[in-house]
Amino acid sequence: MISIDGTLVSEGAGGVYGERMIGEYRVWDPYRSKLAALWYLDRSVDLAGDAVVLYLGAANGTTVSHVADYVEAVYAVEFAPRPMQDLLVVAGRRKNIVPIYGDATQPQRYAPLLEAVDLVYQDVAQPNQAAIAIRHMPFLRSGGRLILMLKTRSVDVRKCPEEVFADTCGELEAAGLRVVAAVWLLPYHADHAAIVCERV
Amino acid sequence: MYWYGAGTDLSTDPAEVAARLRAAKTDMTTYVPCDWRQAQQLGLVRDRQEYLEAVRQATICMAEEGIAAAAQEKDVELLQMVRTLDEMDTVINLLTERLVDWYISITPSFSRKYRGSGAGAARLLPMIGKKGTEPMKKVAKEILSMSAARTSLMKEVSRKAVVVIPNMSALVGGLVAARLMARAGGLAALARMPGSSMQVIGAEGALFSHIRTGTPSPKHGIVFQHRRVHNAPREVRGAVARALAAKLAIAARLDYFRGELDAAFVDAANARIDGLMGTKMRTETGVRK
Numbered sequence: 001m002i003s004i005d006g007t008l009v010s011e012g013a014g015g016v017y018g019e020r021m022i023g024e025y026r027v028w029d030p031y032r033s034k035l036a037a038l039w040y041l042d043r044s045v046d047l048a049g050d051a052v053v054l055y056l057g058a059a060n061g062t063t064v065s066h067v068a069d070y071v072e073a074v075y076a077v078e079f080a081p082r083p084m085q086d087l088l089v090v091a092g093r094r095k096n097i098v099p100i101y102g103d104a105t106q107p108q109r110y111a112p113l114l115e116a117v118d119l120v121y122q123d124v125a126q127p128n129q130a131a132i133a134i135r136h137m138p139f140l141r142s143g144g145r146l147i148l149m150l151k152t153r154s155v156d157v158r159k160c161p162e163e164v165f166a167d168t169c170g171e172l173e174a175a176g177l178r179v180v181a182a183v184w185l186l187p188y189h190a191d192h193a194a195i196v197c198e199r200v
Numbered sequence: 201m202y203w204y205g206a207g208t209d210l211s212t213d214p215a216e217v218a219a220r221l222r223a224a225k226t227d228m229t230t231y232v233p234c235d236w237r238q239a240q241q242l243g244l245v246r247d248r249q250e251y252l253e254a255v256r257q258a259t260i261c262m263a264e265e266g267i268a269a270a271a272q273e274k275d276v277e278l279l280q281m282v283r284t285l286d287e288m289d290t291v292i293n294l295l296t297e298r299l300v301d302w303y304i305s306i307t308p309s310f311s312r313k314y315r316g317s318g319a320g321a322a323r324l325l326p327m328i329g330k331k332g333t334e335p336m337k338k339v340a341k342e343i344l345s346m347s348a349a350r351t352s353l354m355k356e357v358s359r360k361a362v363v364v365i366p367n368m369s370a371l372v373g374g375l376v377a378a379r380l381m382a383r384a385g386g387l388a389a390l391a392r393m394p395g396s397s398m399q400v401i402g403a404e405g406a407l408f409s410h411i412r413t414g415t416p417s418p419k420h421g422i423v424f425q426h427r428r429v430h431n432a433p434r435e436v437r438g439a440v441a442r443a444l445a446a447k448l449a450i451a452a453r454l455d456y457f458r459g460e461l462d463a464a465f466v467d468a469a470n471a472r473i474d475g476l477m478g479t480k481m482r483t484e485t486g487v488r489k
Binding site: 073081084085087088091092095096097098099100101107108109110111112113114115116117135138139157158 | 224225233255
């Protein structure tokens, strides 16, 4: 990851969403992007230049554009038509984004398009977030990583966030993943946790 | 089977890829991801760059088709119309309140007290339009013209709702039916909703405070705007809201899956709801006697 005086940036053409620029570099704001927030809290997070990423819950392509600046290719899955329109515009300017209009709870629908990836990044507001991640494990090469952005409030508003967090970690480990790191994204995002796993 | 095909059926043409994906039945238990080198060996692409570009063109093409299909759904425009209508209400009320405060502040003798039953800010608009200062008059005129636009939009929403969601509109009127749909996020979402959820759409604050802290559960959300709910005697209002919501859930499914008015269903549902109110009223008069 590239940082300038402690500010996380990525190298690429700017003007995707009105982001601030430092010279030729695009500032990656931790308050807008959970992946940037994770980097500020845990500097071991890295995106390799030759990595292939599967990005679930791509939304308007804000974070996707930064990820694409770092890696070789991003397969970006989004379900809702309105954000997908924005994602297509972003993908039009960045040739290493493959925008997939599909439902992350139904990976078999777009499985014929995908190759083995080094990182599965998931940021979906669904109650069964762990199950969705586990369903995408056939795409992750062994030794590859899963970064799951857990929106605890989307899982169950009645449970306290810590409980949801512990349950999710348990589910992932039961599916044969090794939890490498787990970080609450405070002060950048409330009730959100990042869980980094490795496929053994 | 992969996106570029197998056997003799090999191509990277976006339309053919789309057809292949629609037909594909991938078993995730035996699934092995694509290897771009296989596509290279098959002579479909020369290098990695070309592979990515080909898969990209295919997915972009499919996404554009998918978005176009989603925009064709008949409830999409109605949803935006209802949201626009509700936001216009907010804007008109805010501006009117502010304008009245402005007028009062430079007219010391004016008070909103004792001005008949309805001294609502909206009723003061025409007066401000006549007696206010020049800038005030201009703003008042704008608000009045926005109110006119709001009224015509409201009529348009009701008219369109009768076409898009005929059964729900027949039960609670086009406007309330359209508001329910907008809150649920579309007709597809509404058709999958149980009646008990539909009953409290629009009362999310009360519902979650009930779930979290055990305050009394809400009896009604948006359905309260329907006359048979808010005119019902207090004791049966919850029952009417519940019966109405249950019928609305059926109506939403009829609207989504069949799309045309089912007069027999509507009549039976209306009779059931009116019956609920009738029994209560009859016993009430009995008590009074």
